[in-house]
Amino acid sequence: MMTPQKPLGSGFGAATTADEVIAGIDLSGKTAIVTGGYSGLGRETARVLRAAGARVIVPARDMHRAREALVGIDVEIAPMDLLDPASIDAFAASFLESTPVLHMLINSAAIMAVPELTRDPRGYEYQFATNHLGHFQLTMRLLSALRNAGGARVVSVSSIGHRYSPVVFDDPNFERRQYTPWAGYGQSKTANILFAVALDQREKAHGIRAFSLHPGAIADTGLGKHIPREQLIAAGVLDEQGKPVRDPARHLKTIGQGAATQVWCATSPQLNGLGGVYCENVDVAAVMAQQPEKMDMADAMRLTGVVPYAIDPAFADELWGLSERLLNF
Template identity: 85%
Template sequence: MTTQQKPLGSGFGAATTADEVVAGLDLSGQTAIVTGGYSGLGRETARVLRAAGARVIVPARDVRRARDALAGIDVEIASMDLLDPASIDAFAASFIESASALHMLVNSAAIMAVPELTRDARGYEAQFATNHLGHFQLARRLLPALRNADGARVVSVSSIGHRYSPVVFDDPHFERRAYTPWLGYGQSKTANILFAVALDQREKAHGVRALSLHPGAIVETGLGKYLTQEQLTAAGVLDEQGKPVRDPSRQLKTVGQGAATQVWCATSPQLDGMGGVYCENVDIAPVMMERPDEMDMADAMRLKGVVPYAIDPECADELWRLSEQLLQF
């Protein structure tokens, strides 16, 4: 049975850091793959997992940049591009051929609020293709290694941005509806949550559990590169001098605080035997029963919880089928 979508009372909170989450844990003998692991929250996740003893592999579209960013952190770097299906298959095949078990797959890479409608080589909208489809393909290809771990977790880094849009199944690529950056981002982040629901349901019998999460709003990650300083100031993320605002109670976090929930989802014994839930502030999140029709960024950061459409098992199954169709599985 899927874990109930309600807080556990983990003992952690919005200001908890990733280092605090793994304090006392020994991850020796475990292997983790962290997408987006050479910048922002992914880099912090890779650093903390490695410091706790795990073998960490970071797939990167720009291997040289990844090496520079990860200098001094003992992780492995391999080539992979989430917008290139052949690249994903090659990376996954290489890992499977190594006969290694995979204990943690942390899907942390993302793009956000792309200002103009952008499509990949297949004609798929870029945010949906990068944030969801690339990770769906990667996880599916790595399933044999995840099953071999005899207890694995797939962590899908979503966002409170899921509240901007459900997955529009009859037009996911904006072929017949107007595109806006936040509709595209919101749809992709809802897909991240639904993917965890669907994967957990299908794979828990094989010892593979899946969880999704919102990390918080962290300026230093580079995820907001398409946003202007004026937009970030209006949202309360930057102050009038352009400096980051720190207020974990409103999801305004440091990189260490932002990475805490995904590290907790990947490693915490508190979640043993659990899955299919959306987390925030280092705990399972409540369900948000009401969502404003019009919601700006500042509103989104004040409110807590997951919108029901993002954890609906029927929508999760429909997304799974659509993803298989789009990827020709």
């Protein structure tokens, strides 16, 4: 039976911080992997999990940058590039050789709104390859350790950007359709949600529960580096001086507030026995009654909830099959 996609009444809200979510939770003896864990929300998530007692491993494409960013946070850093299948396999093999159990996998790394159509060496569109396929491969390679935990969670950091596009199954790599930065990003974020739906259904019998979430729009993480400043000002993400606007009711959050939902998904006892749901503002999100035909960034900030196509079990199964084919699994 699938977990209903409706709010639980968690008692938290849009302004809740990751430190508030983790209060009273002891993660001693637990192991977590946090992709993107050396910048923005991933770094805050790694910090909070480590402070609660977990052993935290941060895979990093840029080891030097990761070491500098994580000074003062007692985490482990290991090389891995989500666009390099051999690198993912090597990271997973090294982890499994020394650690047979993984309790939390937080897939937080992402790229957003890449201006021009860019492909990886396999010919796959960059955002779909990084945000979804890389994390799909990593999760599958670590599956045995997640099963061994007897109660693991896999958390996929998605976005309200999923509203920009479903997964276009007959052309995910923009070979026959026009590329736009938001179509590429939206497709990859929808894939994050569908992956959580499919993974949860396949693995809950083995004790693995999966969640996806929208963290908020956090202007000072660097994720929006490809978005023109004028567009961010027009959307109300930045003020006229170019400074981040803080308004949690419109998803405009601090880094601490932005990391709260993924930390909640990874650790909260409120979610015991649940899974496969999309969350926002530290609760399970509602389903959107109607998706606007056209939507700009300012519109997205005013909306809450998940679009039905992103939690459709049939689409989730179709994405799973597509992912296996693209990765030659």
